[in-house]
Amino acid sequence: MYIDIDHIRQFSNTCLTQLDMPENEASIITEALLEADLREIHSHGFLRLPIYVERIQKELIRNQAKITESNENDVLAVLDGHYSAGQVVAYQAMQKSIEKAEQSGIGVVAVKNSNHFGISAYYSLMAAQQDKIGIVISNVSPLMPAVGGAEKVIGNNPLSIAAPTGETDPMVLDMALSNTSFGKVLFAKEKGQEVPEGWGVDEKGRSTTDPDQIINGGFLSPVGGPKGFGLAVMAEVLTGVLSGGHFSKMIPSMYDVSQKQSISHFMLTIDIKQLISLELYYESMKQLVSYIKESKKAEGANQIYLPGEIEFLKEKRNKEQGIPMEEKTFNKINEMAKALKISPLEA
Numbered sequence: 001m002y003i004d005i006d007h008i009r010q011f012s013n014t015c016l017t018q019l020d021m022p023e024n025e026a027s028i029i030t031e032a033l034l035e036a037d038l039r040e041i042h043s044h045g046f047l048r049l050p051i052y053v054e055r056i057q058k059e060l061i062r063n064q065a066k067i068t069e070s071n072e073n074d075v076l077a078v079l080d081g082h083y084s085a086g087q088v089v090a091y092q093a094m095q096k097s098i099e100k101a102e103q104s105g106i107g108v109v110a111v112k113n114s115n116h117f118g119i120s121a122y123y124s125l126m127a128a129q130q131d132k133i134g135i136v137i138s139n140v141s142p143l144m145p146a147v148g149g150a151e152k153v154i155g156n157n158p159l160s161i162a163a164p165t166g167e168t169d170p171m172v173l174d175m176a177l178s179n180t181s182f183g184k185v186l187f188a189k190e191k192g193q194e195v196p197e198g199w200g201v202d203e204k205g206r207s208t209t210d211p212d213q214i215i216n217g218g219f220l221s222p223v224g225g226p227k228g229f230g231l232a233v234m235a236e237v238l239t240g241v242l243s244g245g246h247f248s249k250m251i252p253s254m255y256d257v258s259q260k261q262s263i264s265h266f267m268l269t270i271d272i273k274q275l276i277s278l279e280l281y282y283e284s285m286k287q288l289v290s291y292i293k294e295s296k297k298a299e300g301a302n303q304i305y306l307p308g309e310i311e312f313l314k315e316k317r318n319k320e321q322g323i324p325m326e327e328k329t330f331n332k333i334n335e336m337a338k339a340l341k342i343s344p345l346e347a
């Protein structure tokens with residue numbers, strides 16, 4: 001089924017404002033979830049609205065943001081999100097990182113006591129839309145064991161790097177540091193599907209294609225084995241450790257509705273024009289894009305894509321037809337709407 005964009009936008013904002021969230025904050029969350037579904041990263045789209053609502057109702061996420069700053073200078077700042085909504089905190093942190101980059105060439109903002117912020121590209125693209133390069137990292141509750149370990153100790157921490165290309169869409173790498181995101185495993189479970197080999201292991205570390213075995217007691221596997229594990233550990237350093245916030249086993253799952261989460265983020269923006277001229281940058285990007293796009297294709301391959309290109313193509317298509325939604329997600333969202341006593345979502 002497909003959902004009309006304006007309809008779901010209004011629906012999501014109504015759900016959140018019903019919980020006494022200010023309209024501007026509700027709108028940031030809604031737009032970030034919408035962007036995920038438009039890009040067909042459904043694992044981080046409106047599928048997450050019911051758990052956000054439940055966490056807000058249980059006062060695990062603030063319904064009205066409180067964000068304070070410390071250790072601020074022309075280049076750096078630490079933000080404390082005081083358990084405000086992740087999207088609202090991350091949006092403000094990225095804006096600050098962009099402002100500092102505009103002023104000083106580079107802007108680094110470390111964030112503590114935030115919440116799940118959805119897709120990391122939403123924030124890195126804010127920089128790319130302003131002739132800047134954006135780097136965004138978040139930690140999450142541990143989902144992966146150490147190499148040789150059999151206990152969840154490190155998150156599949158998402159990482160995004162967005163760089164403007166000039167004439168075409170920005171290049172945007174947006175990835176979990178696991179072979180796949182936990183949300184995609186949840187999404188496969190929602191659809192009653194198996195997951196591909198290599199996405200995760202069961203509680204004894206045995207390879208499995210059953211999403212239930214990964215979710216209940218099992219683990220996600222890092223992308224690229226020890227290298228992905230190493231990147232995930234360093235992401236934890238840049239987020240939780242560097243912000244003075246929580247990391248690794250300190251962070252409970254967002255589906256544990258008895259505890260606050262305390263997620264940390266790291267935002268870095270580079271103002272390109274303060275390193276090289278924008279003219280040279282865009283000329284070089286054009287050249288890089290053409291080297292990649294025009295490179296010889298592997299046998300059987302029809303197309304070569306840049307990082308983020310597939311998601312931009314999906315976004316363009318879905319802006320025309322509405323966002324695709326699984327029936328299970330639709331039903332879960334409408335159970336929530338009923339409990340909130342608001343008009344249901346319509347397909």
Ligand SMILES: NC(=O)c1ccc[n+]([C@@H]2O[C@H](COP(=O)([O-])OP(=O)(O)OC[C@H]3O[C@@H](n4cnc5c(N)ncnc54)[C@H](O)[C@@H]3O)[C@@H](O)[C@H]2O)c1
Pocket residue numbers: 041044116117118119120121138139140156157158159160172173174175176177178179180181182183184304305306307308309310311
């Ligand atoms: N907030 C959180 O706690 C959290 C945690 C994990 C993941 N996430 C989000 O989950 C999302 C999904 O992550 P993922 O790792 O499953 O993404 P993915 O594996 O679908 O894609 C990863 C990257 O590979 C690129 N890519 C994919 N196929 C390609 C191809 N054929 N050619 C060139 N590039 C290609 C994509 O454009 C993307 O940049 C991301 O948006 C991430 O930010 C969020």
